[in-house]
Every structure is written in structure tokens, then in C-alpha cells.
Amino acid sequence: MTTTCTPVDTERSVLYVSNSPDQKLADFLAGSGWQAVHAKSTAIAERMLERGNIKVGLVELPAECTSQHLSALASCMRRVETNWVAQIAPGQAENELVSRFILDYCFDFVTRPWLNDRLVFALGHAHGLSSLRQAPVTPEPSLGRHGMVGQCEAMQQLYRRIDKCSATDAPVFVAGESGTGKELTARAIHERSPRAGRTFVAINCAAIPPSLLQAELFGHERGAFTGALQRKIGRIESAHEGTLFLDEIGDMPHECQAVLLRFLQEGTIERLGGNGPIKVDVRVISATHVDLDKAVEDGRFRSDLYHRLCVLRLVEPPLRERGGDIKLLANYALSMYRQDGARKLRGLSSDAIVAMSNYPWPGNVRELINCVRRAVVMSEGRFITASDLGLPETDHGPAVTLAEIRSKAEKDAIENALQRHGYKLSEAAAELGISRATLYRLMHANRLHQEPAPASRTSNGSGGADSDDEAERQTPSMV
Ligand SMILES: Nc1ncnc2c1ncn2[C@@H]1O[C@H](COP(=O)(O)OP(=O)(O)OP(=O)(O)O)[C@@H](O)[C@H]1O
Ligand SMILES: [Mg+2]
Numbered sequence: 417m418t419t420t421c422t423p424v425d426t427e428r429s430v431l432y433v434s435n436s437p438d439q440k441l442a443d444f445l446a447g448s449g450w451q452a453v454h455a456k457s458t459a460i461a462e463r464m465l466e467r468g469n470i471k472v473g474l475v476e477l478p479a480e481c482t483s484q485h486l487s488a489l490a491s492c493m494r495r496v497e498t499n500w501v502a503q504i505a506p507g508q509a510e511n512e513l514v515s516r517f518i519l520d521y522c523f524d525f526v527t528r529p530w531l532n533d534r535l536v537f538a539l540g541h542a543h544g545l546s547s548l549r550q551a552p553v554t555p556e557p558s559l560g561r562h563g564m565v566g567q568c569e570a571m572q573q574l575y576r577r578i579d580k581c582s583a584t585d586a587p588v589f590v591a592g593e594s595g596t597g598k599e600l601t602a603r604a605i606h607e608r609s610p611r612a613g614r615t616f617v618a619i620n621c622a623a624i625p626p627s628l629l630q631a632e633l634f635g636h637e638r639g640a641f642t643g644a645l646q647r648k649i650g651r652i653e654s655a656h657e658g659t660l661f662l663d664e665i666g667d668m669p670h671e672c673q674a675v676l677l678r679f680l681q682e683g684t685i686e687r688l689g690g691n692g693p694i695k696v697d698v699r700v701i702s703a704t705h706v707d708l709d710k711a712v713e714d715g716r717f718r719s720d721l722y723h724r725l726c727v728l729r730l731v732e733p734p735l736r737e738r739g740g741d742i743k744l745l746a747n748y749a750l751s752m753y754r755q756d757g758a759r760k761l762r763g764l765s766s767d768a769i770v771a772m773s774n775y776p777w778p779g780n781v782r783e784l785i786n787c788v789r790r791a792v793v794m795s796e797g798r799f800i801t802a803s804d805l806g807l808p809e810t811d812h813g814p815a816v817t818l819a820e821i822r823s824k825a826e827k828d829a830i831e832n833a834l835q836r837h838g839y840k841l842s843e844a845a846a847e848l849g850i851s852r853a854t855l856y857r858l859m860h861a862n863r864l865h866q867e868p869a870p871a872s873r874t875s876n877g878s879g880g881a882d883s884d885d886e887a888e889r890q891t892p893s894m895v
Contacts (some may be wrong), residue, residue: 428449428450428451428543429450429451429452429453429468429470429472430445430450430451430452430453430470430472430473430474430539431453431455431461431464431465431470431472431473431474431498432445432452432453432454432455432473432474432476433454433455433456433458433461433473433474433475433476433489433492434454434456434475434476434503435456435457435476435478437454437456438476442454444532445539448532448536450539452474453470457625458488458489458491458492458623459623459624459625459628459632461473461492462491462492462620462623465492465498469497470497470498471497471498471499471542471543471546471547472498472499472500472501472539472542472543472546473493473498473499473500473501474500474501474502474503474539475489475493475500475501475502475503475522476502476503477489477502477503477504477505477508477514477517479505479508481508481511481513481514483513484622484667486513486514486517487622487623487664488620488622488623489517489521490517490520490521491620491622491623491663491664492623493521493522494521494782497546498546499523499542499543499545499546500521500522500523500542501522501523501524501525501526501535501538501539501542502517502518502522502524502525502526503525503526503527503528503530504518504525504526504527504528505527505528506527506528508527509525509527516779519786519787519790520779520782520783520786521786523538523541523542523545524538524541524542525538526538545756545793558838559744559748560575560744561575561578562575562578562600562601562604562607562608563600563603563604564597564600564601564604565741565744565745565748566738566741566744566745567740567741567744567835568733568737568738568739568740568741568831568835569831569863569864569865570733570737570738571733571738571741572865574601574730574732574733577730578601578604578605578608578730579608580728581605581728581730582604582605582608582609583609584728585609585699586727586728587680587699587700587701587702587724587725587726587727587728588602588605588700588701588702588727588728588729588730589665589701589702589703589708589725589726589727589728589729589730590602590701590702590703590729590730590731590732591703591704591708591729591730591731591732592703592705592731592732592733592734593705593732593734593778593780594705594779594780594782595735595779595780595781595782595783596732596733596734596735596780596781597732597780597781598663598703598705598732599618599661599663599703601703601730601732602616602618602659602661602663602701602703603616603661605659605701606658606659606661606699606701609659609699611657611658611659611699614656614657614658614659615654615655615657615658615659616655616658616659616661617651617652617654617655617658617659617660617661618661618663619632619633619651619660619661619662619663620663620664621662621663621664621665621667621668621672622663622664622667623664626669626671626672629668629669629672630671630672630675630688631644631648631650631688632650632651633650633651633652633672633675633676634650634652634653634675634679634685634686634687634688635647635648635649635650635652635653635685635687635688635690636648636650636687636688636689636690637687637688637689637690638689639689640687640688640689640690641688641689644688644689647687648687649687650685650687652679652685652696652698653685653687653694653696655696655698656696656697656698657697657698658698658699659698659699659700659701660698660699660700660701661701661702661703662676662700662701662702662703662725663702663703663704664703664704664705664706665702665703665704665708665725666704666705666706666707666708666711666716666717667704667706668717670716670718673717673718673721674718676721677718677720677721677724679696680700680721680724680725681724683695683696683697684696700725702725708722708726734777734780735777735780735781735783735784736775736776736777739827739828739831739832740828740831740832740835742769742772742773742777742784743764743769743772743773744835745781745784745785746764746768746769746772746784746788747763747764749784749785749788749789750763750764750788750792750800752785752789753788753789753792754792756789756792756793760798761792761795761798761799761800762798762799763799763800764788764799764800765799765800765801765802767801767802768791768799768800768801768802768804768805770802771802771805771807772784772787772805772807775807775808787805787806787807788800788805790806791804791805791806794806823862826858826862827862827864829848830844830848830855830858830859830862830864831864833847833848834859834864839866841855841856841866
């Protein structure tokens with residue numbers, strides 16, 4: 417079994433992520449024509465995935481699986497190029513955390529003791545589908561901006577704020593629930609900034625054991641500690657002149673927070689075991705799905721570091737608040753994974769759209785994309801139906817008044833009509849059976865904005881005065 421971090425022959429290799437590798441399994445895989453490349457930690461797995469285009473992964477879930485463990489695994493299992501098969505213990509799929517993880521990140525799973533044929537079939541299928549997939553589909557510009565899909569008001573506001581953040585070098589903090597697109601936003605800021613030609617280095621602070629995080633960030637000299645056989649350049653240094661994305665910063669251990677603060681204040685780093693500061697020019701973007709204000713309040717996160725990181729602050733809207741974008745994103749996901757299905761799919765049925773609109777999407781865009789991807793494989797008809805999506809029945813929450821229901825329906829209908837007609841007010845008004853003036857009044861009442869035509873948007877982010885200015889006056893740290 418290969419255990420190094422060197423590039424691997426990706427054609428028939430399977431990345432085997434396990435704390436305690438099973439040699440018999442590796443031998444069996446080798447006998448079945450697979451080269452098992454072992455990674456004993458998620459950090460190693462992440463690096464291997466960065467180096468080679470690995471199509472299949474096999475991940476062993478430990479019997480006592482915590483949410484921290486799963487989130488560390490998730491961080492290296494997000495790439496769409498690799499299809500993952502999970503190995504689990506009997507009964508483990510009944511654990512809600514585990515089943516959600518499998519549904520979100522894995523193509524298939526096998527339960528111990530598995531049948532060898534079943535495992536080989538799952539790996540072969542995962543490999544076959546991954547090979548069929550072409551280069552990732554870049555969303556059409558008409559679907560959104562910055563490589564993101566979304567046309568709702570909240571996303572328009574996010575795009576404008578990304579433009580503004582790109583024009584400066586100040587640290588940006590991106591908040592938002594899991595799977596809302598925080599990393600996508602960080603990359604978009606980098607790609608539109610003057611640093612675009614330089615590297616974008618991402619590090620997931622939750623995926624690296626606390627004892628190793630400092631060495632990973634700052635690097636070390638040869639002999640700095642037992643096992644430091646050669647000099648290692650840290651992630652901060654390798655982002656010199658580029659952008660450093662500190663993901664899941666809320667999980668950074670306290671001792672590491674102090675050293676990071678020093679770097680942010682002084683613009684220098686010191687490698688472990690090094691003998692002097694090194695000047696680095698790095699723009700920092702950070703993100704977390706935890707409530708950082710609460711973490712500061714509870715003393716888990718240093719307030720001085722918080723203020724250094726959160727000079728500019730962006731908030732990703734949760735998917736359940738994006739109205740018609742759910743349908744847009746579902747169709748985008750379908751276009752990405754269409755070829756995974758056995759039959760030619762025409763699209764999503766209207767009951768599927770309704771089911772998706774009623775579901776609260778706790779895993780946000782990632783969950784929606786994976787849900788459509790699964791349905792593509794499982795569906796048996798020409799259209800993906802609500803039952804193909806397998807979404808749980810939703811609890812509709814506290815009772816709402818008829819007036820609230822009417823008002824929400826009105827807002828959704830207007831927003832959808834505007835999106836369908838590219839924000840041409842006369843056409844949207846005609847479809848809704850109202851005058852242009854009434855539409856304008858209702859948009860105002862519902863706080864919906866008239867979307868400028870894409871051509872009128874400037875690429876330097878100077879989109880003119882917008883509704884953000886109000887937010888800016890109210891919340892100084894908001895961009
Ligand atoms: N607006 C969008 N349009 C298209 N794809 C999106 C959008 N938002 C998110 N995605 C996709 O959803 C997945 C999750 O996005 P991303 O990793 O940026 O989220 P995140 O907020 O960083 O998640 P986490 O909190 O779990 O780290 C990715 O595959 C990303 O490409
Ligand atoms: Mg992320």
C-alpha cells in the first residue's frame with residue numbers, strides 16, 4: 417500500500433482514508449486491480465487530492481464518529497472530481513450525523529463485514545461515473561456572477577459586496593451557514609482582486625490537529641522538533657503576494673490564535689525553530705460557520721483577533737431565503753450531473769420544484785447539489801420527481817396568518833416573474849396581469865430591487881449607489 421504524498425497514477429488508484437489501515441483490504445484491492453493509496457489523516461488526504469486527479473476515495477468512518485471528525489473529513493471530500501465510498505460499522509447508518517454525511521458527501525457506502533464483490537462494484541461504479549464527468553460546468557453568466565448561481569436580491573447584494581471587497585486589501589470575514597458558498601466567495605474576491613495572478617492558499621483550521629496547525633501555518637526549520645526532517649514552508653509564507661483563506665477559523669485553538677494575531681499585526685512570520693521574522697505580504701480572508709460573536713463572548717475566540725479579521729464582513733444568505741434561486745441552482749446541478757444518470761433526463765418535474773421550495777435546506781447549496789446529483793442516478797423516469805429527491809416531509813414551523821402567507825406568495829410571484837423576464841418590468845407586469853406602475857409599487861413595498869441589465873454593470877465593482885449604503889451606515893463593519 418502506498419503511504420507517501422507523492423503524485424499517484426490516478427487511473428486505477430483509490431485514496432483510502434483510515435486511521436488504522438487494513439492490510440488485508442489493501443491486498444484484496446491490489447488483487448482486484450486497484451492501487452490503494454493510504455492517507456492516515458484528512459490533512460494528508462487533502463494534499464494528495466490537490467496533487468493528483470484521484471477519481472475514487474474509500475473512507476473508513478471510525479465507530480465513535482464526532483461531528484468534528486466528520487467536518488474534517490468533509491473538508492477533503494468536497495471536490496466534485498472524486499467519488500467517495502464510505503465504510504461503516506453495522507447500525508452506524510442509523511446515526512443521523514453519519515447518514516447526513518453519507519448523503520451529502522458519499523456516492524455509496526458498504527457496511528462491515530462487506531462482501532468483496534459489493535465493494536469492488538461500488539468502487540468500479542464510482543470510478544466509471546467520475547470518468548464520465550467532463551470538466552466542471554461553469555455557470556452561465558446569466559445565472560449569476562463570480563462563478564456563482566443566484567439572482568435573488570440577497571445574492572445581488574452579495575455580488576456588489578464582493579466587488580467592493582475585491583478593490584481593497586483589508587481582511588474580510590465571511591459568515592454563513594454550512595454549504596452556503598463561503599469558500600466560493602473567498603475565491604471570487606481573490607480572483608477579482610489585484611492579487612488574482614498570485615496564489616490562493618486555503619487552509620481548513622478544523623481539519624488539522626491543533627498540535628500540527630501552527631507548523632502548517634508558519635512552517636518549520638529542519639530539526640525544529642522530533643520528526644522535522646527538513647525545512648517546511650508554511651501556508652502563510654506560500655501565500656506571499658496572494659491570498660490566504662483561513663476556513664473554519666472559529667475552530668482555531670487559542671495558542672494558535674495568539675501567533676496568528678502577531679502575524680496580522682506585524683506582517684511577519686517566524687518558522688518554528690527559525691531565528692528571525694520573515695516579512696510576508698498576504699491578504700487574509702477568513703470564514704466559519706460557527707457564531708464568532710458568541711465564541712468571543714464565551715472566551716473561546718480572542719476579541720483582538722476577531723477585530724483584526726473582521727474589518728470587512730460578508731454574510732452568505734441561507735438557501736431557504738433565496739426564493740427562485742432554489743430552482744435555478746437545481747437546474748444548474750442537473751446540468752452538471754446529467755451524464756451520471758442511466759437515462760436521458762429532460763428536467764425537474766413541477767412537484768420536485770415544489771418539494772425543494774418547501775424544504776429548509778439545512779446543508780444549503782451543497783445539500784441541494786448533492787440531492788439533485790443523487791436523484792439523477794436514482795430516477796427512473798424522464799423527469800426528476802419529488803420522490804426521486806427523497807426529501808423528508810417538512811415541518812412547516814409555527815402557524816402563520818393568512819395575511820403572511822398571501823404576502824409571501826406575492827413577493828415570491830413577483831420575484832420569480834422578474835427573474836423569468838430578466839428584470840424587464842413591462843414583461844413581468846404583463847405576465848402578472850398588473851400595470852407597470854403597480855408592479856413598481858409592489859416591488860417597493862416588498863423591498864425588491866430593479867435589477868440593472870448585466871451590460872450596465874461595471875467590472876471594476878463601481879456599480880453605483882446601491883442598497884448596501886444603508887447597511888453600511890448602520891453596521892460599520894459591513895461592506
Ligand atoms: N451560489 C452558488 N452557485 C453555485 N454553486 C454553489 C453556490 N454556492 C455554493 N455552491 C457550491 O456548493 C458547495 C459548497 O460551497 P462552499 O464550499 O463554498 O460552501 P461553504 O459555505 O464554504 O461550506 P462549509 O461551511 O461546509 O465550509 C460547493 O460545491 C460550491 O461550488
Ligand atoms: Mg468552507
